[in-house]
Amino acid sequence: MGFKDLHSLQYHKVAIGGKGDVELTNMQLKPEALNMLKLPVKVKAGFLGSVRIKVPWSKLGQEPVLVYLDRIFLLAEPSTQIEGCSEDAIQEAKKNRIRELEVKLLEQQQQLKSEMNTSWLGSLITTIIGNLKLSITNVHVRYEDSESNPGHPFAAGLILSSLSAVTIDNYGRETFATGGALERIQKSVQLERLAFYFDSNVSPWHVEKLWADLLPQEWNQIFELGVNCDQSTNVPLKEHVYILQPVTGNAKYTKLRLDESSSTGQALQQAFVNLDDVTLCLSKDGYRDILKMADNFAAFNQRLKYAHYRPQVSVKSDPRAWWKYAYQVLTDEMKKASGKLSWEQVLRYARIRKRYLSLYASLLKSDLTRMVVDNNEEINKLDRELDIDVILQWRMLAHKFVEQSAESDIYRSRKKQKQSWLSFGWTASGKDNNDSKGFTEEDWERLNRIIGYKEDSDENLVTSLEKNLPHLFLEVHMRHNASKLISIGQECLADLSCEGLACSMKTYSESKIFNFKLESYKLLSPNGLLAESANASDSLVGAFIYKPFDAEVDWSFVAKASPCYMTYLNDSIDQIISFFKDNTVITQNLALETAAAVQMTIDGVKRTAQQQVTQALRNRSRFFLDLDISAPKITIPTNFCPDDHNATKLLLDLGNLVVCTQDYWGSDSSEADDMYLQFSLILSDVSAFLVDGDYNWREAPIDVSTSKAKFSSLFPVIERCGIAAKLQQIQSENFFYPSMRLAVRLPSLAFHFSPARYHRLMQVAKVFQGEVSSSDELQPWNQSDFEGWLSMLTWKGVGNREAVWQRRYICLVGPFLYILENPESKYYKQYISLRGKQVQPVPKDTDVAQNVLAVYDARQSNLKVEDVNALILLCDSSEAQKAWHNRIQAAIYRTSGPATITGLSQISSPGEVTTMKSTDKNIQSYIEKLFITGVLDELRVCVSYCYEKNQIAKKVLLGNENQLFEFRAIGGQVELSIREDVIYIGTLLKSLEIVDQYQFSTMALPRYLARSFIQNSNEAMSHQLSTGSYGQPNQSDSEDKFFEASDELMM
Helix, strand or coil: CCEEECCCCEECCCCCCCCCEEEEEEEEECHHHHHHHCCCEEEEEEEEEEEEEECCHHHCCCCCEEEEEEEEEEEEEECCCCCCCCHHHHHHHHHHHHHHHHHHHHHHHHHHHCCCCCCHHHHHHHHHHHCEEEEEEEEEEEEEECCCCCCCCEEEEEEEEEEEEEEECCCCCECCCCHHHHHCEEEEEEEEEEEEEEEECCCCCCCCCCHHHCCHHHHHHHHHHCCCCCHHHCCCCCCCCEEEEEEEEEEEEEECCHHHHHHHCCCCEEEEEEEEEEEEEEEHHHHHHHHHHHHHHHHHHHHHHCHHHCCCCCCCCCHHHHHHHHHHHHHHHHHHHHCCCCHHHHHHHHHHHHHHHHHHHHHHHHCCCCCCCCCCHHHHHHHCCCCHHHHHHHHHHHHHHHHHHCCCHHHHHHHHHHCCCCCCCCCCCHHHCCCCCCCCHHHHHHHHHHHCCCCCCCCCCCCCCCCCCCCEEEEEEEEEEEEEEECCCCCEEEEEEEEEEEEEEEECCCCEEEEEEEEEEEEEECCEEEEEECCCCCCEEEEEEECCCCCCCCEEEEEEECCEEEECCHHHHHHHHHHHHCCCCCCHHHHHHHHHHHHHHHHHHHHHHHHHHHHHHHCCCCEEEEEEEECCEEEEECCCCCCCCCCEEEEEECCEEEEECCCCCCCCCCCCHHHEEEEEEEEEEEEEEEEECCCCCCCCCCCHHHHCCCCCCEEEEEEEEEEEEEEEEECCCCCCCCCEEEEEEEEEEEEEECHHHHHHHHHHHHHHHHHHHHCCCCCHHHHCCEEEEEEEEEEECCCCCEEEEEEEEEEEECCEEEEECCCCCCCCCEEEECCCEEEEECCCCCCCCCCEEEEEECCCCCCCCCCCCCEEEECCCHHHHHHHHHHHHHHHHHHCCCCCCCCHHHCCCHHHHHHHHHHHHHHHHHCCCEEEEEEEEEEEEEEEECCCCCCCHHHHHHCCCEEEEEEEEEEEEEEEEECCCCEEEEEEEEEEEEEECCCHHHCCCCEEEEEEECCCHHHHHHHHHHHCCCCCCCCCHHHCCCCCCCHHHHC
């Protein structure tokens, strides 16, 4: 960036050994300063009030290095217009970019090899930085936009009151460090009022003069006060709407000596950051304008991507050039989307690579004093058809080859000279240079003593540090932080406030530790409290360790969350949803691009995660996972009052969830178990019940059996229960073992049902029904790209053997197909994502009708019309078939992402590939993919009643209930096995009973209304042992007497 001097520019020449100050005042930033960055914004005006740099070379031991920046004002506006450029300009820009990146990569390699820590230059830099006194004040960067959302201009800005950094001692007082004291440095940083605002519906700033003609005091008036220079307009001062409200904080940085760090166990470098209050606010108008701005920037990025193809003339003057531009863009997109190379292309690139490497390496060896070769005609010709990434990769290989083969002193001296960046002739040791800018031997000794430099010293090397010695410790603490949603009327719709958020990071030579802790949190709304942590401290605690010391694993993650109390307030949740949902200002293009990007990201994450998991399993990577999460306790209130006073509430206790990699049950591990990576999941203490009136989770007991005595109107719905699961993933594929095994056990599950519970549950259901009926469903098919009536092939009957054509209205919206009953339908019957699909016309020689299109999985080589997963569409004419085919094909192309180019090492001959695929497919069809076993020890459904002759509703709802009958299922088991194309399911139920509870209290033995069970030899033996009857004919359980229900039971 360049600054132009306007007023009272003062400059004092830097002199070694004398007073050297640089002071620049009242400078303006050139508007073209940011053009080279190719950003969608440009500088409208910029002002730098004062820059003062003081380096007291003659008093390095007594005075610090001072850097003062004051009044940094910057005004920007959108710049989204793209202009085309010629082919020569494109190649020249590409050439410059390659040179810049190549030099940067070489400098990074040289920096890794240098020993800057013990060099004279390193000591000098350490002294300057260690005693640097920095002060930045009055910063205001503003962006004004009247283009993104026409009719609703907005402005965004960054404001900083002050930022300062000084060197301090152990008591927090400002000091100066020299010599050995530099090995232990302490810095204090103060931050004052850092804020970010976003003002909607505000006009851009207007000044009568040109920005370049403004006086310094006028710049201050505009940026500090935010008013116009033209006072006749009487524009009222409007307060900013802050997204990030002003933040104040401080930080402390400490660098310890090596011996002190070893003795105390503290990190060599420590940083502590304390922020007082961090509050984020998002308004409705601000959210709308942010979406509009994102839409505008997305369009700019799309145009910028192919700006080098863009013609420099209008469409009307040269339509042929614009058609050529469209063809070139589509060709490039199709190449990236295909991601495939033919054998001819592979061989061609192999020959180019061989020629490029040999030519570039020979040019480097011919002149060892240059780092980059960019003036060779053949190299430039090859660069025209190669990507920048490929060029850089090949060039770095050539540099590596030359570096390994060249052993001359000229080559090594050139490498050494490139490491020095001082332009005034200093080398690593100033003593050996006779022309040392007037420094005598005594001056050099004094300067070395001040900066703490010792020749041949290895004290600062950290390569020999102990493995357990921490290198860096960083801690960030926020006393209070909040996130708010603001409606149009400036009402706070949601306020999430957190207390005591702390995060820390500690790094070792190999290990890294990340800790986080949250004391408490609370979510408020205008209608009441939505969520609140149960504990006032340690509501959320966790730690992630990479390569821990105390365990033989690659990484570990431990987290624990305390319970939280949640209340479902329908109106508040509707307002929060509508805040994001009702905003229709976002264009369909951005919405579809965002949806496609999210889908591509999800698919990419899935592929990456699957590859990483597979690689980890192959490498036998080990990790430790332990999550102990107390699930929320949810209250769902209603407006229903059975006794006209106390409203009914549904209380859900989701219990406690534990996920760990250890064997929770401590079972003996077999050889087969050692082949698997296992996870244990335990969900316990889950329950649900209804209550009339107030119920405080903190004060009231949670156990339903003990709560019944205190709350007369408490109705259990789900008794306390739990579930345990064990998941095993095989580490390497084995033909004899399933790839994944899952075992689930549910000891007991009990439901309670009665008329009183039924009526109350219906009132709870109305809470959600009201939400669905009152909310306006988003109907994306109202903005469809293409739509019309088609016939869709559906399968009916037993086994889906009957094919039927059904008339449906089809809407194509971006990457989705919506199937409706008719154009006026408010809900869709079905929708299909086109990502990973292909569309083909069904051949006319098949048994189906003509003008038929098939949309099916892209991984399938052949279409099967009877495939239930394929979408078969019948068009009314061949023209309609062609139109739908083109539209769907274009949508599939837009949603497809660039595929990975297959490496040469992964490619065999076509015959080998075909044979391997065929063999692998046959083997995969026999490998068991998933095996699931589930056990339900007991399932009970208890039915109760309140008998009232008059059947008065209030008495039924409030009267005492008695048990009527109980349905019991005991010993249920399910096994599921999934192979390539086959699913096996097996079920077993030992006992199914319906017990008469109405007269059970008066009977010694239970009365069964119905019973069916399986009896084995062990059960028969235990029955005989318990009764003591041997050799006597006994009536087996299968011959139990069943009783007819009494008349009272049936009433």
